[in-house]
Amino acid sequence: MSSLRFKAVEEAFKKKALEVTAPSKFASDYYGKYVFNNKAMVKYLSKDTFKALKNVIEKGSTLDISLANQIAGGMKLWATELGATHYTHWFQPLTDGTAEKHDSFIDYAGAPGEDIIEDFSGKLLAQQEPDASSFPSGGIRSTFEARGYTAWDPSSPAFVMDDTLIIPTIFISYTGESLDLKAPLLKALSAVDKAATAVCQMFDPTVKKVVAYLGWEQEYFLVDEGLYATRPDLVLTGRTLLGHESAKNQQLDDHYFGSVPSRVAAYMKDIEFEAYKYGIPAKTRHNEVAPNQFELAPIYGECNLSVDQNLLMMSIMKRVARRHSFRLLLHEKPFAGINGSGKHNNWSLGTDKGLVLYAPGKTAVENLQFVTFLVNTLMAVHKHNALLKASIMTAQNAHRLGANEAPPAIVSAFLGTQLTAILDKLENSTSEEAIVIDDKKVLHLGIPNIPEVFLDNTDRNRTSAFAFTGNRFEFRAVGSSANCSSAMATLNAAMAQQLKEFKIEVDAKIAAGSTKEKAIFDVLKVYIKLSKAIRFDGNGYSDAWKVEAAKRGLDCETSVPKIIEAYTSASSIELFKNTGVLTEVELHARNEVKWETYIKKIQIEARVLGDLALNHIIPVATRYQSILLDNVYKTKAVFSPQKAEKISSLDIVLIEEIAEHVSTIKKNVEDMVVARKLANVIEHEKDKANAYHDQVLPYFDVIRYHVDKLEMIVDDEMWTLPKYRELLFIR
DSSP, X not given: OHHHHHHHHHHHHHOOOOOOOOSSSSGGGTTTTTBOXXXXXXXXSOHHHXXXXXXXXXXXXXXXXXXXXXXXXXXXXXXXXXXXXXXXXEBOBTTSSOBOOEEESEEESXXXXXXXXXXXXXXXXXXXXXXXXXXXXXXXXXXTOOBEEEEEOTTSOOEEETTEEEEEEEEEETTSOBOBSHHHHHHHHHHHHHHHHHHHTTTOTTOOOEEEEEEEEEEEEEEEHHHHHTOHHHHHHSSOSSOOOOSSSSTTOOSTTOOOOHHHHHHHHHHHHHHHHTTOOEEEEEEOSSTTEEEEEEOOEEHHHHHHHXXXXXXXXXXXHHHTTEEEEOOSOSSTTSOOOBEEEEEEEEETTSOBTTSOOSSHHHHHHHHHHHHHHHHHHHHTHHHHHHHHOOTTHHHHTTSTTSOOSSXXXXXXXXXXXXXXXXXHOSSOOOOOOOSEEEEOOOOTTOOOEEXXXXXXXXXXXXXXXXXXXXXXXXXXTOOTHHHHHHHHHHHHHHHHHHHHHHHHHHHTTOOHHHHHHHHHHHHHHHTGGGBOOSOTTSHHHHHHHHHTTOOOOOOHHHHHGGGGSXXXXXXXXXXXXXXXXXXXXXXXXXXXXXXXXXXXXXXXXHHHIIIIIHHHHHHHHHHHHHHHHHHHHHSOHHHHHHHHHHHHHHHHHHHHHHHHHHHHHHHHHHHHHHHHTOOSHHHHHHHIIIIITHHHHHHHHHHHHHHTTSOGGGOOSOOHHHHHHOO
């Protein structure tokens, strides 16, 4: 086995960067080539059909079967010209990934057995029927209740990949409950549109629509596929369960924003070329902090489309990685001791007039509107900080949160000194004063030939889970492997409910005789005081903040199974019910799925860890121990007792150390297996998940500690698993 490790290392060193050629000199020449976008619709649909479809997308008009048939005909013609022979409904089950079932366009031309034709009707476009009982449902669907439906989401364009027309859809049960992550997101986006538009019309009556925007930043690791194949933990769990830190990791900060390694640079080019074909506006690429960690980010887009593009991008990244002899790691913490990976969600709201609601304005009215949305966001995050944490919490993300590359497992909001001062002044004001906000300040550096630098109205705070960064909020706690739908549905639902409550309170004051401006100021002043606990501009990594956060009443829970319970708290049920995003039945079902997923993740890792410890580590350690014992006996046979004792003393120390580590590993693996068996007989998923967290998971660190000590003792040539220095520094 050790020879496999060294052969993988040798082969990895030989690999060169692939030659990657752009499809055209300009990205604009092939951008969106495989997407049924406006350009394609104009070409393949009649004017009336195109106009009707745009009404469906933009105004929520009803999609009748005759319109669906016309769209399906044009879409099929477009897709087949690109080589498509099949179609599929692409949906987002409660697995955090995507699913698809491919069907051919062929059908009988007449009676069965006769000639075939290629057909694609509006019914096939609008609806399919996957097996609902085979996906996680939290009890909504049983094995004998298999029927479920996927329904076309026209707001996210179809696309062609390989030979298949891929149609983004929602996924619901036969009885109407949501079984996916997209349907609640669409409902939340509709709710925030309605609530935010009503508030905007207090400032500008001509506003007809508010759109939620999302810009995600995708962090990831790349590992040579040969080295990956010789690490069973990476293959089966996505992270290294064992492995001593490399002598050099990220402590010199020399990887961050450094020169991109040639193989990786070719990979980055390749995924960008692929992304552009699918209308994904990939903009930024760079080295991240940890060795072999990188990041890409697109230009922001409408939230629902941006979520779908992220899911597609993760798929593209995996496919292209294989082409470059890499394996993509999207796990939030694939390596201990260095930074993990997140997916910062940059979220904002904007009107159909082109106004970004989180950007300070040029007039007092625009600034009052800006502060209105800012303060209401703080209120929403304050009220639902536990729920927002639950929306991003998984077994994987729990390893990352609180480390030096991610916010802690406490949701707080960062505003910066200028906005904090403005809110403090507003809180203590006695009249509705005009709000003055400097959008940019000039910083004169006094250095020849260096232009003036414009300062944003906030600094940045990487320790804040929810930070204001100039014209948007950055939800930094989202994990790298996550489907953004979960966080975005929760955030937009919370914002929708908060804006509804704000409008009701302001209207009540106006009805009581207050002016509109005074009513808004009075409500905002109360909100500023009530939400003050969520504002924190300091070091979120400090122990002092954990103590302070608890005093403020913020949720400081770190156990994943307990954090998930926030979904079914009274306030959460009320929130999702009032906004129409999720019913109480759906919420309880999703929690069952989350607990079940957590159990299975820890269960799989426990099995892999036990297997590695007993079948890889201990045999190698005892084999090396036997060599040392043999050396001791031979030394005694050759040298005098005094000299032999002196020569073999180091070997004896190592023999004893190995014995202690091996004994401890074996004992803890056995105890972990017993704890797992005891947890498995627990009936309720929540209790079982808590047992896995409290009784099984603690063994991981103990076993790892002793295995990693053995790694530093055992002969390097005998060690079978690629080490961190090889996994992280061979590119």
